[in-house]
Amino acid sequence: xxxxxxxxxGVVGESxxxxxxxxxxxxxxxxxxxxxxxxxxxxxxxxxxxGTFEEAAKFGELVVLAVKGSAAESAVRLAGVAxxxxxxxxxATNPIADAPPVNGVLKYFTNLDESLLERLQKLAxxxxxxxxxxxxxxxxxxxxxxxxxxxxxxxxxxxSGAKSKVKEIVDRFGFDTEDMGGAEAARAIEPLAILWxxxxxxxxxxxxxxxxxLKK
Ligand SMILES: NC(=O)c1ccc[n+]([C@@H]2O[C@H](COP(=O)([O-])OP(=O)(O)OC[C@H]3O[C@@H](n4cnc5c(N)ncnc54)[C@H](OP(=O)(O)O)[C@@H]3O)[C@@H](O)[C@H]2O)c1
Numbered sequence: 001x002x003x004x005x006x007x008x009x010g011v012v013g014e015s016x017x018x019x020x021x022x023x024x025x026x027x028x029x030x031x032x033x034x035x036x037x038x039x040x041x042x043x044x045x046x047x048x049x050x051g052t053f054e055e056a057a058k059f060g061e062l063v064v065l066a067v068k069g070s071a072a073e074s075a076v077r078l079a080g081v082a083x084x085x086x087x088x089x090x091x092a093t094n095p096i097a098d099a100p101p102v103n104g105v106l107k108y109f110t111n112l113d114e115s116l117l118e119r120l121q122k123l124a125x126x127x128x129x130x131x132x133x134x135x136x137x138x139x140x141x142x143x144x145x146x147x148x149x150x151x152x153x154x155x156x157x158x159x160s161g162a163k164s165k166v167k168e169i170v171d172r173f174g175f176d177t178e179d180m181g182g183a184e185a186a187r188a189i190e191p192l193a194i195l196w197x198x199x200x201x202x203x204x205x206x207x208x209x210x211x212x213x214l215k216k
Pocket of ligand 1: 008032068069137
């Protein structure tokens with residue numbers, strides 16, 4: 001099992017880190033202020049550790065990026081581009097702009113010709129970014145209970161070896177992987193989070209929901 005570095009002190013970093021620990025992985029969570037994750041570390045057991053973004057990136061044989069979208073490029077620089085080289089990097093970020101949503105529709109700072117994942121891939125060309133976990137709420141990222149139905153997890157990225165490692169994790173976390181292809185497919189996957197958030201933002205309905213691709 002690869003050692004996991006989780007870059008992110010928010011709810012997504014916590015949910016995924018706890019998921020990896022539950023499934024027996026060693027996890028180092030990174031934040032710019034390691035002190036703020038001390039309580040989490042105390043409760044998370046012997047396989048959990050906390051460090052800076054750089055320390056988490058160095059620790060991880062597979063790295064998860066779970067930071068504010070507008071800070072993602074800066075977080076990759078702080079983690080150290082060289083520390084991500086050759087590694088699968090799960091990119092759970094969404095490029096949410098600072099402007100408020102319009103009728104429940106989030107605004108993105110990217111457009112349909114360039115996703116955040118592609119920007120990150122350009123910034124760290126030797127890292128193997130794989131978009132995943134971006135289009136489901138943080139409380140549903142690990143083995144969500146939909147009465148036996150496994151939701152779809154849409155992934156994409158340029159490196160097929162990295163995608164098969166991520167597929168194993170997605171599988172273990174209770175989702176069916178739908179591989180949408182290369183990095184450009186993130187232009188379609190990232191906006192799924194806009195759709196996912198509409199019931200919550202318009203009707204305060206955050207009840208469990210996830211996407212499923214039906215097939216015949
Ligand atoms: N919330 C959800 O349910 C959900 C679901 C799917 C995807 N996502 C996406 O997942 C990502 C993480 O979401 P979240 O809600 O867990 O947390 P968040 O509040 O969006 O991000 C928190 C993280 O961003 C880092 N950060 C903030 N400003 C920064 C800066 N200027 N430079 C470097 N790092 C900075 C923080 O660093 P420090 O640790 O140093 O404070 C922290 O680790 C987002 O891109 C979000 O769109 C969220």
